[in-house]
């Protein structure tokens with residue numbers, strides 16, 4: 001095996017996810033932007049991350065906050081200009097970090113020129129064939145073409161009306177109504193995205209995060225999805241035709257073509273798949289040597305705080321990735337799920353489609369315990385083989401924000417679920433850089449902006465999770481992350497490479513990595529430190545020399 005300095009950077013990298021609207025506001029309008037990110041590069045550098053991933057920054061009507069792209073080869077004016085983006089790429093590199101952009105190939109915005117052209121064009125015309133238009137069922141086409149549901153709630157089909165106000169065809173949108181799905185059978189769609197990849201690679205980006213990478217191809221004929229009981233009979237391996245929107249064989253051909261493009265550029269360009277597939281053997285199929293570099297391990301993100309489950313899941317992931325020679329990519333948080341502080345305490349799994357699990361019962365929430373577990377989980381994640389993705393605010397242990405007033409909720413899920421599911425805004429509140437309220441706690445360059453005036457309001461308690469209150473403060477979660485990342489850099493046995501389990505009882509996950517490094521995570525009653533071990537880092541203070549409950553510890557062992 002190659003050493004860390006010899007192998008591709010994406011095998012070991014810790015990548016920091018920037019949700020651009022909520023990271024830092026450079027022009028004072030209350031919405032994050034490129035200028036804001038540039039001003040915070042020194043923060044990211046000193047935190048110790050290797051790469052940043054920026055959520056979609058393209059021109060967009062923002063119906064899904066940028067995941068509805070109107071033009072893939074430009075920058076949303078609210079966020080800056082193409083020149084600003086180029087400067088950010090350059091300066092990120094000068095800080096010794098890589099930069100990944102988000103690409104959204106499953107659907108565009110309904111404002112994309114191609115969709116607008118399709119709307120103006122007659123039924124059956126080539127312009128319509130770039131998307132998925134179908135006649136409705138029923139006597140007058142009044143029923144949707146099949147029973148598919150939008151991930152955000154309600155039917156996945158929207159019926160158009162013609163210029164005379166008469167109803168006509170339906171189009172497919174697996175997400176919001178404003179996000180029509182592309183027809184990936186169409187060669188122009190394929191060519192368009194290859195051009196987009198090159199456009200950004202030419203501008204120096206190091207890679208792409210591929211939005212819903214497993215959704216691009218649909219099963220031929222667009223068959224109905226059978227009832228859940230029938231699907232359950234297939235266990236983990238549901239045949240392609242019964243999950244006609246997800247993880248179809250045909251997606252792999254697309255990624256093989258993309259890999260060729262990535263490989264044609266110097267410097268280990270990469271792509272990471274957002275593919276909500278399971279078990280790990282399905283994830284591995286995206287990571288075959290001629291396909292993608294990384295694919296998020298969502299089994300990890302949806303895990304309960306339960307040692308035997310976690311251990312089994314880690315085992316399966318490590319084994320499955322080894323079969324294809326790829327590193328696992330661990331993730332505990334992103335902009336789509338309830339914050340880990342809440343999840344680990346309340347036993348929320350956050351499978352994307354089971355949105356009812358999103359919030360849990362706040363009356364049962366013990367934030368101290370949740371925080372403790374999230375901190376322990378971080379040390380577990382950063383010690384495992386492969387790379388890791390962390391989400392802005394995770395390094396501050398911010399909890400889910402549950403008190404956003406209903407009239408300020410802006411996630412399309414809120415409306416599309418018939419106002420049942422509050423959606424994902426609770427993990428997207430703009431970062432508090434300062435404890436004092438001015439400039440929305442330093443989020444904005446406009447010091448007159450109040451916390452309530454940020455695009456999503458910051459709650460009155462938000463300042464207590466500020467960057468300012470944690471940087472350089474012993475015992476803070478920021479310090480825990482920055483120390484962990486510094487150790488990780490110096491430990492050549494961390495990142496990609498082998499691990500070995502240590503049996504320390506049913507309530508403990510323990511393993512070693514090369515270089516006499518060990519990680520112990522204790523889920524049960526306090527346990528003794530292994531004999532002769534030196535503590536490198538601990539997620540909570542030891543008590544009488546023992547590792548307390550819900551604590552992870554990094555050790556140098558004999």
Ligand code: NOJ
Pocket residue numbers: 064067068104175211212274335336
């Ligand atoms: C996954 C993204 O992470 C999410 O935020 C978005 O709403 C959907 N894909 C649709 O693009």
Ligand code: CA
Pocket residue numbers: 025026027028029030031032033078
């Ligand atoms: Ca701004």
